Amino acid sequence: MSKGPKKKKADTDLQAPRGTRDFYPDDMRRRSWLFDIFRRTAMQFGFEEVDAPMVEHAELFIRKAGEEIVDQLYHFEIHDRHLALRPEMTPSIARMIIAHQGGMRFPIRWFTLTQNWRYERMTRGRRREHYQWNMDIWGEPGVEAEAELLSAMMTALDALGLARGKVHIRLNSRRLLEESLRDGVLADRPQAFEPLCVVIDKIDKIGAQAVTDLLCETTSEKGEAIGLSPGEAEHVLEMLGARSLDDAQKFAASESAALNELRQLYDLLDAYGIADQIPFDASVVRGLAYYTGVVFEAFDTAGTLRAIAGGGRYDRLAETLGGKPVSAVGFGFGDAVIGELLEDEGLWPALTRPLDDVVYAFGPDEKSAAIRVANRLRSEGRKVELCLGVAKLKRILGDADKAGAQNVYIIGEDERARGVVKVKDLATQQEHEENLDAVRAAETRQP
């Protein structure tokens, strides 16, 4: 940089917008490592990957149950359209299913790896943008679907290197709650159930009394008023204390379908060998309105971080969005909290740049030979960096070594004249020569 007149200060802000991240190569390698585990796990379970636009019609996400996710919608109007960045993937998946519902063969197993947006204040493990791995099963009403998803979640946690016991998945059933209120306050107003769950989800944060107050309110600022009687509210809160199915039975209706379903689920989880990692906890209801049945959330056992992943059954979402009824269950697993946990546990692996070979030509006269060598190696499936411009061999070797490459292919005037390329193995420091003719023969096989 020259001295002289001061540079004009750039008027662009070089920082990424608040709550968003840049992924430089080091960050990107970690992200890819994490995503590869998600993707591999999903594949192991026979799921197919799908995607949808990051921008959707805002109304796809707007629900009236007072959910935070709706309050924090990243939305805007442009050319008379009200659009929103997706805060979660489930509504888009539902939209895709409904749009082709007639031709779908259920059950459907889909997964996604997507960036989701929420306009919110930032804290550790929470930003305005995050990536989420979603796994969903559509068209299977039985808890076999839940069991399969929970097993997939545990499989991914194992693959990440988290020791068994580091993470637990708490599990409950909204249906259990719904059953107990069905003949009471919900008899006239079944739609009050969703806001009721949204309110109950806050119990750890705002306390039992505040939740009771909200449950008994008859008018509400945002969303629908629930209007339980004090007795009903008390009953609900009592139920939330259950930490085993036997506890829950004391509150459940006799012949409770929800309870039978849970017992069946735990039998399945036992067969998967993960039942002991998934304690029943009646206080888990999740903050999203659309869940109807089993709900669950994964958290670090030490309890220092917020929930790592969560999900549940949402059997009525399709109808809500205008489709025919289809049962569905799924979970979301974000990159933020798990990233913090892997950091705390020192579980991020050392990741180097994926590079096998470097091809180097001393001068312009050797460039075309270098290109032929690179072509051949690439066609063999190797990851090859072809040196561009002019650079010193010393620097090339140093960089190749740091990047973890295996070989450096060197072509100078001498090699070119003799029709060979010098190959240096960086680990053994040994060099040998390969014939350029062989290279040419290989190249002709290329289209």
Added chain:
RNA sequence: GUGGGCGUAGCUCAGUUGGUUAGAGUGCCAGAUUGUGAUUCUGGAAGUCGCGGGUUCGAUUCCCGUCGCCCACCCCA
């Protein structure tokens, strides 16, 4: 939204009780016999000391404001 901490080189930070030319480590660039990696050695580039205003002969330092980042609280996927 409230309170606290912090903004100095690409990165991690030191420092200036207000005073010439602002430092270290690391990284980067160049060199240590023409075409060979580590370490080492030598040299070099690089900072409007976040931004704006005030006090002062003089501000990176003190004061005010502002923006940004971090932590806690609040709120909650």
